[in-house]
Amino acid sequence: MRLAGKVAIVTGSGSGMGRAIAIEFAKNGAAILVADLNLDAAHETVQQIEAKSGRAIALGMDVTSRADTIKMCDKAVRQFGRIDILVNNAGSRCVKHFLDHTEADWHRMIDINLTGHFLCAQAAVPHFLKFGKGKIINLASIAAHTGRPDRVAYCAAKAGVIGLTKALAMDLRGRNICVTAISPGSIATPMNAAAATSSDVNWGGETVVGRWGQPEDVAYAAVFLASDESDYITGSEILVEGGWLYGRARDGEI
Ligand SMILES: NC(=O)c1ccc[n+]([C@@H]2O[C@H](COP(=O)([O-])OP(=O)(O)OC[C@H]3O[C@@H](n4cnc5c(N)ncnc54)[C@H](O)[C@@H]3O)[C@@H](O)[C@H]2O)c1
Numbered sequence: 001m002r003l004a005g006k007v008a009i010v011t012g013s014g015s016g017m018g019r020a021i022a023i024e025f026a027k028n029g030a031a032i033l034v035a036d037l038n039l040d041a042a043h044e045t046v047q048q049i050e051a052k053s054g055r056a057i058a059l060g061m062d063v064t065s066r067a068d069t070i071k072m073c074d075k076a077v078r079q080f081g082r083i084d085i086l087v088n089n090a091g092s093r094c095v096k097h098f099l100d101h102t103e104a105d106w107h108r109m110i111d112i113n114l115t116g117h118f119l120c121a122q123a124a125v126p127h128f129l130k131f132g133k134g135k136i137i138n139l140a141s142i143a144a145h146t147g148r149p150d151r152v153a154y155c156a157a158k159a160g161v162i163g164l165t166k167a168l169a170m171d172l173r174g175r176n177i178c179v180t181a182i183s184p185g186s187i188a189t190p191m192n193a194a195a196a197t198s199s200d201v202n203w204g205g206e207t208v209v210g211r212w213g214q215p216e217d218v219a220y221a222a223v224f225l226a227s228d229e230s231d232y233i234t235g236s237e238i239l240v241e242g243g244w245l246y247g248r249a250r251d252g253e254i
Pocket of ligand 1: 011012013014015016018019036037038041061062063064077089090091092112116139140141142143183184185186187188189190191192
């Protein structure tokens with residue numbers, strides 16, 4: 001029980017990695033506020049947690065709304081008495097060529113993937129300061145580090161998440177608040193459903209480990225970053241990408 005007695009908010013936890021993180025946190029003893037734009041999906045995550053005797057409540061909210069992020073933190077405190085952990089996981093991806101990106105596409109990607117992390121952190125940090133400790137875990141991506149085709153706004157937002165993580169860690173120095181990022185690679189979630197099931201796509205085979213990542217691979221890293229075991233880690237990032245980013249074997253390598 002590495003998170004016994006702790007209270008966590010996980011945004012976007014009605015699906016994919018957010019759901020896996022919420023479930024894994026609950027297994028480790030934390031009470032969870034499951035926040036998602038899709039309230040039905042959030043309820044489904046709560047049911048899965050409660051089925052294993054965990055504690056969780058659902059909230060329908062939009063991370064791009066400051067009012068919603070404040071309500072989210074107030075609800076967690078009202079229900080569970082405190083907040084110890086914020087996981088900024090909610091995200092969305094727009095896949096089209098640069099020339100086809102509209103200005104609205106650009107703003108939507110920045111709003112959901114970057115501004116949402118900023119707003120949730122700004123709503124949670126006053127509570128962390130009151131309770132004397134806090135952990136913020138930002139979901140970034142390998143797309144923060146590599147130029148990937150047909151994702152200009154998404155890549156820019158995710159690179160921004162890495163910058164936000166480092167700068168926020170500095171602004172919160174000396175306050176017992178750690179800010180870290182997780183950059184997943186190819187994880188088999190609904191966001192990647194088409195690629196994960198297509199016989200033409202071999203993203204798993206491109207990794208050093210040789211398989212697609214599962215949402216639980218990310219959740220295990222999140223448990224560590226949320227726990228007291230990582231109190232000396234801030235401003236930095238864990239890659240959960242099966243070695244894809246730095247490990248490249250060329251054909252005929254000797
Ligand atoms: N799947 C991957 O391979 C991969 C790789 C790198 C990074 N990521 C990042 O990891 C995070 C989780 O991805 P996933 O694959 O689990 O996605 P997913 O599509 O399965 O789930 C995303 C969840 O976020 C919610 N959401 C979307 N917009 C929201 C908003 N404005 N307010 C509140 N909730 C909102 C959705 O309703 C959904 O439940 C995202 O930040 C994503 O960019 C994913």
